[in-house]
Amino acid sequence: MAALPYMPLFVADYLADTRHLTPAQHGAYLLLIMNYWQTGKPLPNDDARLAKIVGMNKRDWAHNRVEVLEFFIEQENMLVHSRIAHELSRVADKSLKSKRAAQASVQRRFGGRSTDAERALNHTDTDKEKEKKVMPDKSGGYAFFGKTVKLTERHLSEWRRLFHSIPDIVAELSTIDEWWQLPDNAAKRANWFLATKGMLNKKHQANLSTVKEREDDPMAKWMP
Numbered sequence: 563m564a565a566l567p568y569m570p571l572f573v574a575d576y577l578a579d580t581r582h583l584t585p586a587q588h589g590a591y592l593l594l595i596m597n598y599w600q601t602g603k604p605l606p607n608d609d610a611r612l613a614k615i616v617g618m619n620k621r622d623w624a625h626n627r628v629e630v631l632e633f634f635i636e637q638e639n640m641l642v643h644s645r646i647a648h649e650l651s652r653v654a655d656k657s658l659k660s661k662r663a664a665q666a667s668v669q670r671r672f673g674g675r676s677t678d679a680e681r682a683l684n685h686t687d688t689d690k691e692k693e694k695k696v697m698p699d700k701s702g703g704y705a706f707f708g709k710t711v712k713l714t715e716r717h718l719s720e721w722r723r724l725f726h727s728i729p730d731i732v733a734e735l736s737t738i739d740e741w742w743q744l745p746d747n748a749a750k751r752a753n754w755f756l757a758t759k760g761m762l763n764k765k766h767q768a769n770l771s772t773v774k775e776r777e778d779d780p781m782a783k784w785m786p
Contacts, residue, residue: 569599570649583629590616590623590630595646602650604640706732708739710754725762727769734765 580588593616598605605612613623616630634641705715713721713735722731738761742751750757 569596575645579633584626586618586622587626587629590618590626591633593617594630594634595643598643598646599650604637604642604647605634607636607639607641706735708735708742710742710751711735711739711758721759721762725766727766728762731762734762738762 580591583591594605594612597615609623609627613620616623631641634643704712705718706713725731728734738758741747742754
């Protein structure tokens with residue numbers, strides 16, 4: 563598990579359980595549970611490694627280890643902290659739910675079909691010739707720099723011109739770049755340029771259709 567940015571500390575519970583600890587033991591205990599949280603796994607039941615984690619020499623650690631380790635349970639030569647393990651599991655479940663919700667949202671937005679992301683709409687032979695002229699180079703100096711989508715100023719300007727109905731193309735590219743990070747799309751990333759252009763073209767065509775429908779509707783002028 564990747565290191566988490568923060569660890570919940572329930573102060574009332576902590577103080578109720580640790581009133582008997584000395585200041586040095588408080589420090590050692592907090593350093594151990596912080597290490598547990600950051601690594602996302604139980605601690606090794608190894609005095610040399612534990613002493614290193616808490617910054618004590620072997621003598622000081624031997625003097626304080628019993629009081630500090632009373633909060634841990636030994637399992638298969640590892641030290642498990644039930645409260646930290648519970649919180650890690652809760653955070654992992656929440657992260658998984660958020661990831662699934664984001665993936666479902668993106669799939670709904672792009673129709674849930676890989677062909678929409680892999681093929682540009684109305685892509686003619688003439689379009690292919692133009693494509694060769696705007697394929698990304700590797701010189702750096704990107705005007706848009708995402709994890710997958712990376713465009714030079716020339717390419718970004720070209721897409722702004724081609725997909726002029728999209729009011730904020732940078733925001734749209736950021737959303738698409740997030741879509742590329744989904745695990746199911748890893749195998750498709752090598753063709754991100756054409757696929758991303760196809761997504762923008764789809765959005766552009768939808769915007770143009772909406773504008774045309776309003777122009778053809780005699781009541782549209784009375785609508786906000």
